[in-house]
Amino acid sequence: MSADRAVLREAIEHGEREGGSVEFKERLTRAEHLEGGRMESLAAQLRHRVLSGDGEATYVVGVTDSGGIAGISHDAFSESMDVLSLLAEEASAHIHDVQTWSTDGNGLVGVATLRNGAMLETDDEHVVIGTAGHVDHGKSTLVGSLVTGQRDDGEGSTRGFLDVQPHEVERGLSADLSYAVYGFRDGEPVRMDNPHRKDDRAGVVREADRLVSFVDTVGHEPWLRTTIRGLVGQKLDYGLLTIAADDGPTRTTREHLGVLLATDLPTLVVLTKTDLVDEERLEEVTREVERLLRDVGRTPLPVARHGVSAAIEEIDETVVPVVRTSAVTGEGLETLDAIFEQLPKRAVDDGEFRLYIDRSYSVTGVGAVASGTVKSGVVEAGDELLLGPLADGTFAEVEARSIEMHYHRVDRAQSGRIVGIALKGVREADIERGMVLLPRESDPEPVREFEAEVMVLNHPTRIGTGYEPVVHLETISEAAVFTPDGGRLLPGDTGTTRVRFKFRPYLVEEGQRFVFREGQSKGVGTVTAVNPDGQDRSE
Structure with a gap:
């Protein structure tokens, strides 16, 4: 030995x-x-x-x-x-x-x-970042290098830390949301040897006094709905858009940027794969990215020129820092570390506990587990909760048996945490994405129909009465029927419309943002009024 x-x-x-x-x-x-x-x-x-x-x-x-x-x-x-x-x-x-x-x-x-004693308290800062970008523009590779501190071999070796499904590894594409975390202690990075190992990930949560979680979404066009689910359905603090230096901005890049900015998410643009191009090409792509940002009313801020402090102070819904990186040479990775170590946590919602369910699974001996991001408030192990709405609009009474964050057992979780909650009183088969967990004393009203102000980002013709896209709101992904005021909306238009879910009610509230898409058609919207079940104008 x-x-x-x-x-x-x-x-x-x-x-x-x-x-x-x-x-x-x-x-x-x-x-x-x-x-x-x-x-x-x-x-x-x-x-x-x-x-x-x-x-x-x-x-x-x-x-x-x-x-x-x-x-x-x-x-x-x-x-x-x-x-x-x-x-x-x-x-x-x-x-x-x-x-x-x-x-x-x-x-x-x-x-x-x-x-x-119980697990550590989880009141330390925890910044959640949603990544987006075209396929093969290095999102997963970048995140893999950040959370492990390892450089890529040029063949996507660090991407493998996030592509956990066998068919994803084989194809070199991410087909679902991946979650990764690293942190900082006394200003120094706390990383993992292997994010696949639960004890590695739990160790970061134990040791770090500041956490950075990534919701690494997909870039391949057939899975754009998953990207939208990741960007709209999580309690994100910032967005990160990757653009490969050898490829430059694509149509998918523009769509992802549109979704990020339409949801008022402060965003960072990361130019990846700088090792594959010469300085002339890099400058050309940089100018193209800066033009793209200015075209949508945003101000680019090159971090190499203005510094990390300026990026941290200026990033908001209008100023977009731009960082050049290479996961192979390591260029720019320390800059990103410095930014993520200092980025302030956005305002925590201290209202009533609410968690929209993103996924569910069953653990032998534990039972049904619902996973998602705490949108507001605090939940503690042992809390009595409501789960729903079910298909008939009712809510089931359940209990939070235990709470887990990045494979680390915790006693409580607050707004912004990505958690799994083991539930007593419900079967896993009865839990669906788009349902919500609330305190038992809540009096929620399920919604089948709501009014919204929408902006059409892309559509081949016009949107008329009866248009049926898929609406992505929080973790809800449901077909809905639009009835625009005036009977139609054209590409680039902003207007109001009635939106009615086709199959079942959900919990929807005024002020929530959403994305809708159907084929090549895409748009964003804001809920302006709700019509609880029983008050639907069409019934």
Whole structure:
């Protein structure tokens, strides 16, 4: 056993003892260790180990009861950490640190340090950034390099940290939203070795006093709806638009910029792949980008000329900083670090708790989990909530069993956090994207129809009564029927229209922004008035 395994060697040599703080486990599974009363007994065992160690216990995973190195697969180890996290929560403790080593059989053995008390508070600053850009313009590669500190090999190696689905890796395209996080402590970056490892991501949340989360969206035209969902459905603080220096702005670039600016999101433009072009081409693309920004009424601010401080002070709905980068050479990455370390968190909404559901899944032994971004307020484990509206317009009563942020168990989450909430009282099959979680005492009114002011960004002809695009509002993606005032809207027009969801009601409120699209037609809008169910003018 080599010197770097001293922690593992010491834990094994210490051994399991009655009244000791060390516990050996070959593996932990949801099916075996969270069912039929096992969870309570194992949590009690964990609590005993923590108290025996004066507030700290050591769990060695991937070893036999006698301490022999067994080794388990990466998936089995990940599941074991999930189960251990749940047991720790049940025992009023938390996982503080995890170290792993490879075995001769290509398996894993690890040492988890558990400490007394709940997870850390989550009131520190947490900036959420939505990225957009044309396919192959380096969004995922850039984010992968930022969160790991690793340079790309020119073939998209750091992009692989975000393309987690097998078909995405094979095609080199991202087909859904990816989430990544890194942070800063005392001004220095806190990064991950591998964002796929839950303990790496949880470690960043534990160690950093400032977090930066990325909602890395897709750029390929068939998946533009997913980009819109990412930009409209999240509680974003800033936007980041990537434009490749070898390609320059494209039609998709202009569409993504239109969505970012139409939602009044302060945006940063990052020129990527500068290593692939000479200085003359780089200057040409820079001028083209600056013209594009001026054409839409925005002022470009080249960071190389004006500095990081100016970018941080000036970025808003009208001023757009521009940074040149290369994930291969590392150019501009330190500049982005400096910007993200100092960008102020936008105003937190302290109103009533609200979370629009982006996705849901089921965890054996835990149950249904709803994931999304907290739009306003605060939620705590144990809170009694409403979930809905269901298809019939009603709301189900549920309880927040536990809350997780980037695979890190927390006691509470506030506005702007991307979280997963384990829900008691509902099946995962009954949870749909576009539903909302609210406090139990709320009196929500589901909406089938609303009035809106819209702007047509692109349309081949005119928009008339009966036009049926897909409306993207918060995490809602639903077909709707437009009835414009005056009977029509032309490309470039701004006007008012009645919007009616075709199939079911949702929770919609005045002032919410949305995007609509159908084929090549795209536009943005703002809700100006709502008609709760039972007051629909068409009924």
